[in-house]
Amino acid sequence: MRLQVIDPNANFACKSCTRCCDQPWLTLIEPEKVAALDAVDWVAAFPDMAGRTLYRRKRRGSTTVVELGKGDGNRCVFLDTDGLCRIHKTLGYDAKPRMCKQFPFFAARAWDADYVSANYGCRAIQEQAGPPMSTQAEAVRRLVPLSDVPARPDAQFTLAANVLIPPVVAAVLRERLGRLATGDDETAGGARDGIAARLARMLALVQHAAATPVAELSKHLAAGFTPSLDESLYLAFASAAEAPIASRFLFAATLFPDTLPPDSTANLGFFRRLSLVPRLMALTKMRGVYASRFLGRNVQVDEIMCAPATMVLDDEGVALLGRYLRARVWQQFPGGTQLPLCAALHQHIMDVNAVVFYAIAEARRAGHDRLGVEAVQRGLMHVEFHLATQPRLYHQVLRGYLRGALADPACAWASLRMMRCARAALAVS
Ligand code: SF4
Numbered sequence: 001m002r003l004q005v006i007d008p009n010a011n012f013a014c015k016s017c018t019r020c021c022d023q024p025w026l027t028l029i030e031p032e033k034v035a036a037l038d039a040v041d042w043v044a045a046f047p048d049m050a051g052r053t054l055y056r057r058k059r060r061g062s063t064t065v066v067e068l069g070k071g072d073g074n075r076c077v078f079l080d081t082d083g084l085c086r087i088h089k090t091l092g093y094d095a096k097p098r099m100c101k102q103f104p105f106f107a108a109r110a111w112d113a114d115y116v117s118a119n120y121g122c123r124a125i126q127e128q129a130g131p132p133m134s135t136q137a138e139a140v141r142r143l144v145p146l147s148d149v150p151a152r153p154d155a156q157f158t159l160a161a162n163v164l165i166p167p168v169v170a171a172v173l174r175e176r177l178g179r180l181a182t183g184d185d186e187t188a189g190g191a192r193d194g195i196a197a198r199l200a201r202m203l204a205l206v207q208h209a210a211a212t213p214v215a216e217l218s219k220h221l222a223a224g225f226t227p228s229l230d231e232s233l234y235l236a237f238a239s240a241a242e243a244p245i246a247s248r249f250l251f252a253a254t255l256f257p258d259t260l261p262p263d264s265t266a267n268l269g270f271f272r273r274l275s276l277v278p279r280l281m282a283l284t285k286m287r288g289v290y291a292s293r294f295l296g297r298n299v300q301v302d303e304i305m306c307a308p309a310t311m312v313l314d315d316e317g318v319a320l321l322g323r324y325l326r327a328r329v330w331q332q333f334p335g336g337t338q339l340p341l342c343a344a345l346h347q348h349i350m351d352v353n354a355v356v357f358y359a360i361a362e363a364r365r366a367g368h369d370r371l372g373v374e375a376v377q378r379g380l381m382h383v384e385f386h387l388a389t390q391p392r393l394y395h396q397v398l399r400g401y402l403r404g405a406l407a408d409p410a411c412a413w414a415s416l417r418m419m420r421c422a423r424a425a426l427a428v429s
Contacts, residue, residue, distance in 0.1 A: 002151040004107070004141055006134045007117040007327060012104065013130020017123045020103050021079040023385055024293075027068040029055065029097040034066055036095050037087070046086060052077050068097070102143045105133075106389070108331035109147045111155035112167060115331045116144050120324045121384030126377050128323075160210040160342040161407055165217065172221045173209055173341075174329055177202050181325035183318075187226045195313070195321050196420050199349055200234045201227070202329075203416065206342050207409050233413050236420035240286040240305035243418035246405040250415065252283040253393040253402055254350040255357075257386055258294050259283065294382045295361055304360045308369065311360060316373035321352060324380060343406040346415060351388055353419045355379040 021027075029037075034055065043050045053069035054077055069077040078086040087096050104122035107114040118125045118133065133140060157170035165173070176185070180201045183191035188201050204227035209217055237243050252259075259279040283290055287302040313321075328348055339347060356371075359379030363371050394402035405411050 002146055002149065003113040004137075004144070004146055005113045005115050006137050006140055007115070007330060008132065008134045009323070009330070010118050010125060010133045010327065011128040011130050012118055012122075012124050012133050012136070015124045015127075015129055016083050018075075018079060018083045019121070019123055019381065020385075021076045021085070021100075022074050024074045025385070027076055027097055028099060029066050029068055031057075031064065031066050033095055033097070036091055040090055042086070045090065046080070048081075049077065054078075105140055105144050107144050107147070109149065110331070111157070112151050112153040114144070114147050116140055117327045117331055119384050119389065120327065121381040123377065123381075126320060126380065158340040159206070160340050163210045163340075165209070165214055169214060169218050169221070172218070173205075176221060177205065177329045178326040180205065181329060182322040185226070187224050189229075195318055195325075195352060196234060196416060197229065198322060198325070199345075199352065199416055199419075200229055202325075203345060203349075203409070203412055204229060204233075206345055210342055234416040234420060237417050239302070240418050241302075243286070244411065244414050245284065246408070246411045247415040247418050248284045248286055249280070250346075250350055250402065250405055250411070251286075251353055251418070252280040253398075254347070254354050254387060255283065256280060256393045257390045258292055258382075260293060292361070294386055295358065295365075297365075299361050303364070304357055307360045307371075310369045311363065311371050313356075313371045313376070314373060317359075317371060317376035320373060320376055320380070321355065324355075325352070339403070339406060342409065342412075343403065346406045346408075346412040347392075349412060349415045349419065351383055353415065354387060355383045356419070358382045 037054060042054065049071075052071060055066050055068050057064050057066050071077045071079065076085075080086050080089065085096060085100070093101070104119040104125055105116055106119060107116045109115075116133075120126060124130060153167065155167065156164035157167055159165050159170075179185040180188055180198055183189070183193055183198060185201075189197055193201070208220075208225075208227045212220065240248070256276065259276060282288065283301065285301075286305055288300075289298050290301045291298050325348060328344075355376065356379060359371055359375040362378040363369075363375040366375070368375065394406070
């Protein structure tokens with residue numbers, strides 16, 4: 001029987017911050033709930049809804065979906081001025097769209113269980129607000145449907161192309177990677193490591209695991225083996241533009257939903273995807289002007305990728321990124337990737353690159369010369385809400401090239417070097 005396992009390290013209680021109700025994404029409501037919406041005189045109850053489109057039906061392939069309208073900017077049309085949901089207030093909790101009730105929980109399906117963690121763009125998750133998710137297991141189970149795929153507890157875990165390991169060894173490896181991510185592994189650098197060093201240790205361990213016969217790997221893990229860290233492997237390039245084209249292209253591919261015109265979704269037809277290529281190639285240069293949809297403005301890429309040395313990531317920011325990485329590793333098939341572990345870790349390096357890219361842009365907009373946790377929270381919000389949970393470009397086009405580059409350890413080290421050159425910020429230790 002398939003089980004549901006709840007992230008033991010995440011805490012959650014909604015802070016009603018409204019962040020998730022004020023995003024450019026579409027909020028879909030189940031068609032059977034629409035009749036209840038129609039039965040309410042919304043304008044009588046909320047005069048500012050006059051003239052607004054409350055919902056619209058849209059064809060998506062062979063099905064019809066119902067999407068809620070927007071009020072001002074990206075705000076859901078049902079978001080009240082007091083930050084509460086008007087559907088909830090008027091019709092009760094059960095009338096709300098399922099996706100609203102389920103947020104921020106999401107399941108990553110693995111061979112043995114559905115691993116339920118949370119979206120790290122959520123402010124409550126970022127701030128560890130509320131009780132542990134594991135104490136809310138019943139409520140979470142009611143919201144997050146179990147996969148109907150049968151569990152295969154003995155299925156092997158894919159570490160890299162043609163490298164499979166038994167689930168029991170994968171579990172130990174995952175636990176170890178999680179501790180490296182959060183800086184809790186004192187046999188390594190512990191909390192003194194900045195994020196780049198933590199990622200470097202994780203990458204070195206995964207590379208070692210992929211090159212070691214399973215019997216030996218089990219012994220190494222049991223003995224707490226820590227691969228030595230050769231800092232020259234991840235020294236910063238002189239500038240991000242000097243990174244190999246594969247790393248730069250992967251970075252651009254990670255940001256691709258941000259390059260789309262407004263009102264686009266990440267699921268594009270062939271010709272729309274083709275029209276993206278010049279935009280991606282422009283970003284690949286790592287300099288010049290970049291029009292960011294999520295930031296709502298143009299930014300100078302080289303200014304961000306060569307942030308001043310004062311732009312130091314603070315301890316809280318490092319701790320938050322560490323918890324975020326641990327959650328991704330914990331899910332086994334890390335959220336949003338569905339890749340072998342080696343390649344998934346490389347995608348996480350790119351996602352952290354993207355988080356810090358947005359964080360630096362946000363810090364600069366606020367006139368800050370340091371990278372505080374608030375900027376990291378904003379960066380995580382952009383990445384978790386709009387990149388990591390959207391179809392990746394390697395699901396759609398250039399699959400062979402992008403997946404090949406993600407699976408290449410040399411390219412992963414280069415991506416880490418690109419991250420470091422962008423900001424001394426990540427080398428906190
Ligand atoms: S329906 Fe309610 S909970 Fe969902 S996005 Fe709109 S205001 Fe937020």
